[in-house]
Amino acid sequence: MVSVVDYVPYILEGVLWTLGLVGGGLLIGFIVGLPSAIAQVYGHRFLKIMVEVYAWFFRSVPLLVLLFLFYWGIFPALGFKLDPLTCSILVLGIRSGAYQSQIFRGAITSVGEGQYIAARTLGMSKMRAIYHIVLPQALRISIPGWANEYAIILKDSAICFTLGVMEILTRTRYVVMATLEPLIPYFIAGALFIVLTYSGTKILNTIYDKLKIPGLIWRM
Amino acid sequence: MEDVESMVEDEIVLKVEDLYKSYNNVIVLKGISFEVRRGETKIICGPSGSGKSTLLRCINLLTKPDKGMIWLEGEELTTRSININKVRQKIGFVFQEFNLFNHLTALRNVSIGLEVVKKMKREEAYKRAMEVLRKVGLEEHAHKYPAELSGGQKQRVAIARALAMNPSIILYDEPTSALDPQLIGEVLEVMKALAREKVTSIVVTHEMGFAQSVGDEMLFMYDGKIIERGPPEEVIHNPKTEIAKKFFERIQELYGREKR
Numbered sequence A: 001m002v003s004v005v006d007y008v009p010y011i012l013e014g015v016l017w018t019l020g021l022v023g024g025g026l027l028i029g030f031i032v033g034l035p036s037a038i039a040q041v042y043g044h045r046f047l048k049i050m051v052e053v054y055a056w057f058f059r060s061v062p063l064l065v066l067l068f069l070f071y072w073g074i075f076p077a078l079g080f081k082l083d084p085l086t087c088s089i090l091v092l093g094i095r096s097g098a099y100q101s102q103i104f105r106g107a108i109t110s111v112g113e114g115q116y117i118a119a120r121t122l123g124m125s126k127m128r129a130i131y132h133i134v135l136p137q138a139l140r141i142s143i144p145g146w147a148n149e150y151a152i153i154l155k156d157s158a159i160c161f162t163l164g165v166m167e168i169l170t171r172t173r174y175v176v177m178a179t180l181e182p183l184i185p186y187f188i189a190g191a192l193f194i195v196l197t198y199s200g201t202k203i204l205n206t207i208y209d210k211l212k213i214p215g216l217i218w219r220m
Numbered sequence B: 001m002e003d004v005e006s007m008v009e010d011e012i013v014l015k016v017e018d019l020y021k022s023y024n025n026v027i028v029l030k031g032i033s034f035e036v037r038r039g040e041t042k043i044i045c046g047p048s049g050s051g052k053s054t055l056l057r058c059i060n061l062l063t064k065p066d067k068g069m070i071w072l073e074g075e076e077l078t079t080r081s082i083n084i085n086k087v088r089q090k091i092g093f094v095f096q097e098f099n100l101f102n103h104l105t106a107l108r109n110v111s112i113g114l115e116v117v118k119k120m121k122r123e124e125a126y127k128r129a130m131e132v133l134r135k136v137g138l139e140e141h142a143h144k145y146p147a148e149l150s151g152g153q154k155q156r157v158a159i160a161r162a163l164a165m166n167p168s169i170i171l172y173d174e175p176t177s178a179l180d181p182q183l184i185g186e187v188l189e190v191m192k193a194l195a196r197e198k199v200t201s202i203v204v205t206h207e208m209g210f211a212q213s214v215g216d217e218m219l220f221m222y223d224g225k226i227i228e229r230g231p232p233e234e235v236i237h238n239p240k241t242e243i244a245k246k247f248f249e250r251i252q253e254l255y256g257r258e259k260r
């Protein structure tokens, strides 16, 4: 007879994998999403259209389809043999980039054109004005949206069990198969996601409050 | 000595010649020409939509004129090869809606141009920024953020931000139009002081008291053209056109009673 105590550490270890998926995905999403947003607001028409098509595609196709498409289709076709974890992080990241670009775009727009123009009239180049004036404010404004994105990608990451990534759900399923006892393991998995969602958003909201600009109320 | 001074005073800082600009087939500027000399305060007024902001935006290369030429200190700005960012360092711009950088203190609002554009060391930039803030009477508010300042204080920070760059000319686009009436005075005082120090400027404003006390020449714009020009008192009190006459009567009604 296998007891709860035996499989809890095994499931808990999945937290690291889940956090790897989420952290990697968010990071790649940031690296892709921020320049995409900048291109959408300040870029030339061609760039805008490219970003729009990218964001549209990754937001329209279900994550599961994307995972299979890239893992079984696109990466092998391009000659890459990626392990499930790497592939999952990449897909989560590129997809998150599509959503993050929308978050950042909204934030950049809400900073307003006036400050950007004012920076330009001082003689700052486009890039300098964006870097010194627009982004510091836009990134702050983005944090609540970003906290939401964290919660979403965290929950979505469970789908990576389909590629056998050793995250929380995959391990839980193995435990269920071994013990033939679904209730408690799945309950534990659910609880872990709740804890991760709650603590992550809490941290981000604390950061958001810390970074508030004195006297300023954001209109969003 | 006197001669040298008067020569310097006579120097043309800005020259605008036969400027045209249209937006979607609507001609907004229809052949604008004028000159601004060193130390001069040029007043521009005219009804809303007459093209005043567009003119200032053309001078600052925020928008490209269709035709005509602009020179700043002898350098033609309307050529393709012009370095926009270099030129803009020499032209201060003060907006109706202030456009302060919300995430920076008053001090940093003023110093950031010096740091990022003029590549000054931070301490040096702070020192200069503080000097300029003192000049606009905001030394003790230097460490406040824009949201913690009144409208009048914000606009004074914006003036300091422009002034700190030591520009050849400052363009003001209706700098007091967004302000509560009781806050207009403090901004006009600062602008008057600068005008008396011979800071070259173009001021788009409906403040007739200000125009008469420090304006050297007034241009009255209507429908994309300058239809009157001359000493402010002349243009205001003896306008030649019916349009200008009506306009000043209306201004008198709207703002007349408070003397500034």
Ligand SMILES: Nc1ncnc2c1ncn2[C@@H]1O[C@H](COP(=O)(O)OP(=O)(O)O)[C@@H](O)[C@H]1O
Pocket: B023, B024, B028, B046, B047, B048, B049, B050, B051, B052, B053, B054, B055
């Ligand atoms: N970016 C723009 N696109 C289209 N039309 C514009 C633009 N900027 C100004 N205009 C038009 O040009 C005219 C002059 O505007 P503006 O220069 O702002 O006048 P003023 O500052 O004297 O009120 C107005 O009819 C305005 O609608």
Ligand SMILES: [Mg+2]
Pocket: B052, B053, B054, B173, B174
């Ligand atoms: Mg205007």
